[in-house]
Amino acid sequence: MLREGLICAAMQTRAFPPDGLPFRKMHGAGNDFVILDSRGMAPVCTPGLARAVGDRHRGVGFDQLAEIRDGENCDIALDFWNSDGSRAGACGNATRCVAAEWMTETGQDRVTIRTTRGVLRGEMRGEAVWVNMGPPVLDWAQVPLAREVDLLHLPIAGDPCGVGMGNPHAVFFVEDIDAVDVAARGAEVEHDPLYPEATNVEFVQVRSHDEVRMRVWERGTGITLACGSGACAVAVAAHRRGLTGRHVRIEVDGGWLELDWRDDGVWMTGPVARVFEGRLAPDFPAAGS
Numbered sequence: 297m298l299r300e301g302l303i304c305a306a307m308q309t310r311a312f313p314p315d316g317l318p319f320r321k322m323h324g325a326g327n328d329f330v331i332l333d334s335r336g337m338a339p340v341c342t343p344g345l346a347r348a349v350g351d352r353h354r355g356v357g358f359d360q361l362a363e364i365r366d367g368e369n370c371d372i373a374l375d376f377w378n379s380d381g382s383r384a385g386a387c388g389n390a391t392r393c394v395a396a397e398w399m400t401e402t403g404q405d406r407v408t409i410r411t412t413r414g415v416l417r418g419e420m421r422g423e424a425v426w427v428n429m430g431p432p433v434l435d436w437a438q439v440p441l442a443r444e445v446d447l448l449h450l451p452i453a454g455d456p457c458g459v460g461m462g463n464p465h466a467v468f469f470v471e472d473i474d475a476v477d478v479a480a481r482g483a484e485v486e487h488d489p490l491y492p493e494a495t496n497v498e499f500v501q502v503r504s505h506d507e508v509r510m511r512v513w514e515r516g517t518g519i520t521l522a523c524g525s526g527a528c529a530v531a532v533a534a535h536r537r538g539l540t541g542r543h544v545r546i547e548v549d550g551g552w553l554e555l556d557w558r559d560d561g562v563w564m565t566g567p568v569a570r571v572f573e574g575r576l577a578p579d580f581p582a583a584g585s
C-alpha cells in the first residue's frame with residue numbers, strides 16, 4: 297500500500313521513509329502521472345519535490361503529479377502539480393485514473409472526489425469510468441482573465457475561445473492542425489497578458505458535428521499527449537461556436553476521449569492504464585525539501 301511508506305509525513309516531517317517513498321505511475325490517453333497517496337497523513341508534495349520527480353532524466357517523469365488526500369464529506373481529495381512545480385487547479389485525466397483505481401480497489405461503482413473546484417463525481421458505466429469535471433466557467437473574471445472580454449472571441453491573434461474548467465484554457469479552431477507549431481504558439485499564448493495566471497492552450501480541427509482532433513500545450517508542462525480539462529474546454533468551446541453538438545469524440549495525440557456536456561457539468565471518459573509502482577529512494581535529491 298502506498299500509505300504504508302508515508303509514516304514520515306504522519307510525523308509532520310518531509311523526510312522520506314527508510315525504504316523510500318512509494319508512488320504509482322499511470323497514464324490516461326498518454327497524459328502521464330505520478331500518484332502519491334497521503335491519506336491519513338500530512339501532505340508530502342512540495343514544489344521542489346514535484347520538479348525533481350517530474351524530471352524525466354533524474355526523476356520519474358510525469359505531466360502531472362496527483363496527491364491523494366483525505367476527503368471531507370467525500371471519498372477522497374486530490375491535489376495536482378505540474379512538472380515545473382506549479383499547482384494545477386484541475387486535471388481531468390489524473391482524476392479519471394484515480395477514480396478508476398479507487399473503484400477497482402473498493403469494488404464500488406461511484407466515487408466523490410474533492411478538488412479545488414469542489415466535489416467531482418466519477419462513475420462506472422459498463423467498462424468505462426466517467427468523471428464529471430463540473431460546469432465550465434464562462435465568466436471572464438473567474439477564468440481568470442485580466443479584463444472584461446467576450447469569451448467566445450478573445451482579443452488574441454487566431455480568435456480563440458476562453459473557457460475555465462477550474463483552470464484556464466484558450467481554444468483555437470484551425471483549418472489544418474498539422475500545420476500548427478504547437479510548441480511555439482502554445483508557449484507564446486500560455487503567457488499572454490490576458491491570462492494573469494497563464495493558460496493551457498488547445499488547437500482544434502473540427503471533423504464533423506461529433507468529432508474533432510485536438511493538440512495541446514499545457515501550462516507548466518508543455519506539449520502533452522492529452523489533457524482532460526483541455527478536452528472539456530474544447531467540447532464547450534466547439535459547442536458554443538456552433539461547430540459540434542454537446543457530445544463529442546476527441547482524438548488527441550495519445551488516443552481518444554469522449555465528452556458529454558450535460559446540465560450538471562462536463563462528463564468525460566477515455567482510457568486509463570497503470571504503468572508501474574515504485575519507490576523514490578530515501579536519498580532522492582528532493583527528499584526532505
Ligand SMILES: N[C@@H](CCC[C@H](N)C(=O)O)C(=O)O
Pocket residue numbers: 327359360378383384385386387388389390463464496514515516517520522523524525526
Ligand atoms: N493534464 C491535465 C491538466 C493539467 C493542468 C494544467 N497543466 C494547468 O496548469 O492547468 C488534465 O488532464 O486536465
